[in-house]
Amino acid sequence: MTCAELLLRLLRDRYGIDTLFGIPGVHTVELYRGLSHSGVRHVTPRHEQGAGFMADGYARATGKPGVCLIITGPGMTNITTAMGQALADSVPMLVISSVNRRDTLGRGQGRLHELESQSNLVGNVARFSHTLLDPDGLPEVLARAFAIFQGARPGPVHIEIPIDLFDAPVTPPTHWPAPQLHPAAPDPAGLDVAAEWLHAAERPLVLLGGGCVAAPEAARELVTRLDAPTATTVNAKGLLGDAHPLDLGATTGLPAVRELAREADVILAVGTELGETDYDVVFDDGFTLNGRLIRIDVDAQQLVRNQSLALGLVSDAARALEGLLSRVPDTLARDGVVRATAARKALALHQEPLLAPFVPLCATLREALPDAVWVGDSTAPAYAANHLLSLPAPRRFFNASTGYGTLGYGLPAALGAQLGKPEQPVIGLVGDGGVMFSLAELATAVEERLPVVILLWHNHGYEEIRRYMDEHGVERLGVDIQAPDFQTLAQGFGCAATRVSSPAELGQALRERPPQAPYLVEIDAAAWCRQLELPPPAAQEAP
Template sequence: MAQTRPLGAQISHMLKDRGVDVIFGIPGVHNQEMYRGIEEAGITHVLARHEQGAGFMADGYARATGKPGVAYVITGPGLTNIMTPMGQAYSDSVPMLVISSCLDETAATKGQLHQMKDQRGAAETVCDWSEEARTAEAAYALIDRALIEFETGRPRPKCLQVSIGLLEAAAPEPFGEVETEPYRTDDDAAAETLMACLSDAKAPIFIFGGGVQTDLAPAVAEAAGAASFTTYAARGLMAGYPLNFGASLARPSSADVLAQADVVIAVGTELAEVDLWRRDLGHTGTLIRVDIDPIVLSDSQRADVCIQARADDVLTSLAEMLEHHQSATRWRSDEVAAQRKRWRAEIDAERPDIVPVCDALRDCLPKGTMIYSDMTQFAYTAKEVWDMDEPGHWHHPTGFGTLGYATPAAIGGAVARKGLPTMAIIGDYGFHYTMQELGVAVELGLPLPIILWDNGKLKEIEESMVRAQIAPNAVVARNPDFCKLAEAFGVHAAAPRTLQDMQETVRAAFDADGPTLIYLTPDISSLT
């Protein structure tokens, strides 16, 4: 028998029926009706300390599971506080559903609590779409629309707003779940197009992006006799492949390597500024783009062949066609290894003292550790020199580039990965943005190592100013005693003095009864 409930409660029940198990958020008087049905529906709620933290937790949860991260926030400031995480999720193609309350009417009444001029329009600037539901049926339809679009298109955040009066009003049960199929193209035809380009290629290169999930990528590249690059988002995809140049597209001389290719096939990647850090890819041969997003296919790189399709579907078809393909490649594994060694030396020279710490940290981690990093020089270095064993296990705020991402995102990832190792890497300045979320990790008893890299300043900005011949200013802030601060939250804290001590501390942190802040400075690489 159908059960009538307040709409706020019905929404939680609907989400549970659609597979949502965890919601991140903060309750307030405006959205309290959304909390009426959470426990009754059997959903776990994680109470953040700030809506920005809730959004990053939802992002981290989504990246760890592939399922949408869901957040509940209040009217006005709750929505504006979560807009930064929404912008980050939009840049990095993360499925996130933000549901907020909104005022019943704003045109004729002013001075209301949490009032904004245009809440819907504000949210739309940082997400795929932002809509206000004016009936219960519209709310249900928009939730299903978001979930269907996460499955069938490029996953990006959506924002649904429901007025306070509507949340409080009695509503019928939601309609049944809609069966969906992913976006499909003629994958065989797309693969045949690639085969035609590869048939005479002597030096093909694949560039694999975060849109590639299939483990067939190394086999496809090998059968085609192709070298490969990955974007930062696809690190680990080509683990062990001897012709893989790594996540080195940002190295200026990668353009010289790409210029040697007669065919470049970019699959599931925007080839964005934050991938290349230059205007042009550098290729001289044929460029083929495969992407689900038509906007990517029409960008300034001006591909010779554009294929709108799901990357994995096309690669699956291509793998079958390449089974009997005979390739003769000009690429040599020793030359690839030598080039990667040169790039590693460049990175070590650019940011002294960081590479040895990256190596030591990598070597002490349990297999399958998932890492969430922040905008810090440690992470910038690690993304280029740290080879991942598997894809989808290092998450970074690549596009929007916000500070403060790593700690709450890692909390979301740890919630999703109970019993599996999860770690955060964050800089001293970024840590200030979201350090209050340490309380959440303590409450949940998460065995979460948090690597805090303290170089005492906004060093990346300082170096940029120097290169631009600007006298560096406003790049140094007084830091607290981070270990004492962590302990005040109930967090374990340690400041290892040697790389060996660091490794022992990190190993112990994965077995602790709560989070551990591990405080590192650049001096650690030279101490014995």
């Protein structure tokens, strides 16, 4: 067996990988020998950044690592942005790349795709980067990667294989099943203290992040027993189910929820960074916790970041939630539902002028596609849905507005989600500015016959940056950009497309969407607002 053959066998038979994302190159051809008959699906994006975003969307929708095959040099520089987004949001991603021959590494000889050190290049966007120098060490290196995915804080892992090792002979393992790996459990004494504080609290608050998505039942039951208002981050949306009376959603940047946070005497934060893009989206450092903070995270370092800690437990979120449940056997009464209801009423999200165009948009999409997975770029509809949307389950909503905040994420990540969840509809929320970063992936969607609904909010430029320039007295430059004819472009790719300007037209278009093919639905923002008798988007008006 060769090293390349062993890699494919380990991924498929030991770790259950059924989908690979990659663009073949002369340096990775040996990785493709036998792949077409292996039973593993290979998807060819049109750019390595698209490969990374597809793997990211696949991983978030399924909970399984997304795996990419990437060529030396430019392939690696192209995928690093996608790795940065996955690292910021703790998404399991395995990037396997080629690298030049062992005898040429670091010698600067001007060889094809040569970088002085690929490993150094990706070191800041990976949990670790390893150069395989001994082909018989491949099983151990892969085991390290999957140990990160299963038992630590996930993120991208990079393994590079010199091109002279792909056809090197290796000794296959005698046993193919993967080892059983159980994540960290919380210290019982620490759980006892946490439960004691939560029992004694008069105004508790719970903050749940993406680290909890594997344990929705335990999270929902614990919140109910604690009778505590609960904020769920963007990556935890749907964790408590649809319209749970204690769920405040992803609204911790808004005044009413910030007031609850300031008044809380005990705060339980599980699986959340307490980071800026979830808790301070207005960027004024105004999210303040004055009570005793209990934090639970699989990463010990994260426990002491961003907020002052009173009690920290290093643990997998699911095991900690179950441990707390066993110590809170009865439902406590602290007027939690009353406090949460009052906060939601004070938020008045459906009356917020900036959100008004998106209230009927979200409602129409929910009615037409109630079981959909929502995947967003950094775009106005995604920002609004962060606040407005309530969903019945986790892993059905994610976007690039958190963490790294890259543009171009929405379209390829939606394709990855659709590949991972073929039985569910997928909605990709994109803007006319951001989609141009990755528009070529429409070809991938058509080629793979993925029935993704690509909702394109066309506000003729970079609206958020325009507004920011206007508010800060900076003359607009570089934000009123020329847009192509997206209908013609989509048709050129072989993708069905339409343009709508009202909720009724949107609903009709969704009912008529093609069954086994992508569908681009373009909404002109100004026309949409006119139909709703709303002011046009402020950012499109002259300052």
